[in-house]
Amino acid sequence: MSRYPLDRVRNIGIIAHIDAGKTTTTERILYYTGRIHRMGEVHEGTATMDHMVQEQERGITITSAATTTFWLDHQINIIDTPGHIDFTAEVQRSLRVLDGGVVVFDAVAGVEPQSETVWRQADEYRVPRICFVNKMDRVGADFVRTINMIRDRLNARPxxxxxxxxxxxxxxxxxxxxxxxxxxxxxxxxxxxxxxxxxxxxxxxxxxxxxxxxxxxxxxxxxxxxxxxxxx
Structure with missing residues (x-):
């Protein structure tokens, strides 16, 4: 049973196109909130959220995985969702229970096809979102271009x-x-x-x-x- 009242509990989903960095982002959230004491890496098969053998071997998320952390007197239930188009139904199932979502974008690629799909699904279920522009240290990273793509391709107002x-x-x-x-x-x-x-x-x-x-x-x-x- 949760030690926090319902008004201090948040169900947050991490959603994105494959390889945008969802699981890596989740791993950092867990580390900086004190939930884990060593950051795992997707490419090493040590990420906390990739618990299936197939996920560890392929370096992708196949099923939605949930974990809990705590921050500023709130319980945060985090759901890390798949990014591959083949597992879109898994994302849709998770969206139904979310209070909000973090949409991760690759700063090099910007808005990608699956980004558009999950954004439409989040619109359908009226899930509030914040956007996280990841991989700013990669060659070709462009924050402003990514923001403009969110505006133009997703009809949003970032x-x-x-x-x-x-x-x-x-x-x-x-x-x-x-x-x-x-x-x-x-x-x-x-x-x-x-x-x-x-x-x-x-x-x-x-x-x-x-x-x-x-x-x-x-x-x-x-x-x-x-x-x-x-x-x-």
């Missing part, structure tokens, strides 16, 4: 709440657009803690513009806020 510092081999951190704090990683070791730094000069203009988009998106939800925003 509002970034973080902004990357660098890309490809120069990717080294992010700016939190809500707190306006910058975090960089100075070590390549798995599990390394980020360092709080001043917002780098090279991204300040982009960060200011992105924060303005957040402000406008927020005030559109409330007439009183809109009036105050326009008056200022």
């Amino acid at each position: 509002v970034p709440i973080q902004w990357p510092i660098g890309s490809e081999s120069n990717f080294r951190g992010i700016v939190d657009l809500l707190t306006m704090e910058a975090f960089v990683w100075e070590e390549d070791d798995l599990g390394a803690a980020p360092k709080l730094v001043d917002i780098p000069e090279e991204v300040r203009e982009d960060v200011a513009a992105a924060r303005q988009v957040i402000m406008e998106a927020i005030v559109e939800t409330d007439d009183e806020l809109m009036m105050r925003y326009l008056e200022e």
Whole structure:
């Protein structure tokens, strides 16, 4: 039985096209929330969520796998779903019980065919979503292009709440657009803690513009806020 009341329990699904990094992302969530003490790797067959022998051998998720972690006085039930088109029905089954979803996108490939499929399914079940742009350190990674693809191909209105510092081999951190704090990683070791730094000069203009988009998106939800925003 859960030690948390229902209003502090969240069922969150990790959904994406195959190889976007769903299971790897889940593994990091479990590590940084203290659920596991060593990060497994999909390509090594040691990922916590890939428990079937076939998954470990092929390096893909075949069935939805669930686990639980805890963060800020909330119980988070995480469901890692398959990304391969052959297992779409498994994703659809999971969507029915979700409070929200994390849609993982490959920063190089952007929106892929199965991304569109699971997005439509999430629309059908009215699942709220946040997007996570993964693999920003890969050759060809482009955060802005990925955001534009989400807007154009998924008919969504993405509002970034973080902004990357660098890309490809120069990717080294992010700016939190809500707190306006910058975090960089100075070590390549798995599990390394980020360092709080001043917002780098090279991204300040982009960060200011992105924060303005957040402000406008927020005030559109409330007439009183809109009036105050326009008056200022």
